[in-house]
C-alpha cells in the first residue's frame with residue numbers, strides 16, 4: 001500500500017491528504033539537498049530563536065514553504081526558521097514545521113530530519129498540541145523514511161523507487177528492551193534529580209542510544225518499540241532547548257498514537273498551552289513505563 005492509498009483507506013479529508021502528499025514531495029527535495037556540498041555551510045543569518053542558520057536550514061524551509069504556499073488547503077505556515085506565521089488564506093490547515101532538525105549534524109554526515117504538525121483552522125496560539133489533526137517526521141538517513149499519524153495509529157512509510165510505501169503499520173511501544181536517549185547531560189551539574197535518573201539507567205544496564213538529532217532518536221524509539229528520550233531543563237535554561245510547537249508537540253502525537261507517553265515533567269505535553277510560537281519546553285517521551293520511571297525521579 002502506498003501513502004495515498006493508506007490515506008484514502010482511513011478516509012483522510014481531501015485537503016489534509018493533499019497537504020501530506022505535498023510534504024512528502026518536499027521531503028524528497030530536502031533529501032536531495034542534504035546530499036549537496038552545502039551540507040555544513042553556515043550563514044551569517046539567525047533564526048527566530050537566535051541560532052545561526054545553516055545554508056540547508058534556509059533551503060529546506062524554502063522548499064517546504066514554496067510547495068505549501070500554492071496549496072489552497074493551507075491557511076498558514078509556521079517554521080522554526082521564520083519569526084512570524086505567514087498567513088496565506090483565512091481557512092484550511094495550519095502547518096508548522098522544523099524544516100531541518102539536527103542541522104548541526106550535517107557536517108559530520110549524521111541523520112537529520114523534518115518535523116511537522118498540522119492543525120485545522122488558522123490560529124495556533126492559545127491551542128494545545130492535542131489540537132493537531134496530523135503529525136509527521138521525515139528521516140534523512142541511509143533511506144528516506146517517514147513516520148505519520150492522522151490520529152489513527154503511527155505508521156512508517158519508505159520512499160522506494162519513486163513511491164512512498166507503507167513499511168511498518170500500527171507501531172506500538174511494547175517491547176521490553178531497556179534503551180535511553182538522555183539529552184542535555186550538561187544539566188546533571190545543577191539538576192541533581194537528573195543525575196539520579198542517569199545513575200538509575202547506568203545501574204540497570206540500559207543501552208545508550210543518543211545521536212544529537214531528535215528525529216532519528218525518536219524514530220529509533222518508534223521502530224525498536226521501546227526506550228525513552230529526555231531533554232530536561234537546568235539552571236541556565238529551565239525550559240530546556242526544544243520547541244513546543246515545531247518539535248515536541250508533533251513528536252508527542254506520534255508517540256502517543258504508538259501507545260507511548262510524552263510529558264514536560266509536570267503535565268501531558270499535548271495538554272501544554274501554546275503561549276508563544278517559539279516557546280521552548282522540557283520533554284520526557286517514549287514507552288509509557290520508561291517515561292513514568294523518569295518522572296518518578298524528576299517529578
Ligand code: AFP
Pocket residue numbers: 100101102103104105183184212213214215241242
Ligand atoms: P540542532 O538543530 O541545532 O542540531 O539541534 C538539534 C536539536 O534541536 C534536537 O534535534 C536534538 O535532540 C537536540 O537539539 C540536541 O541538543 P544537544 O546538542 O543539547 O544535545
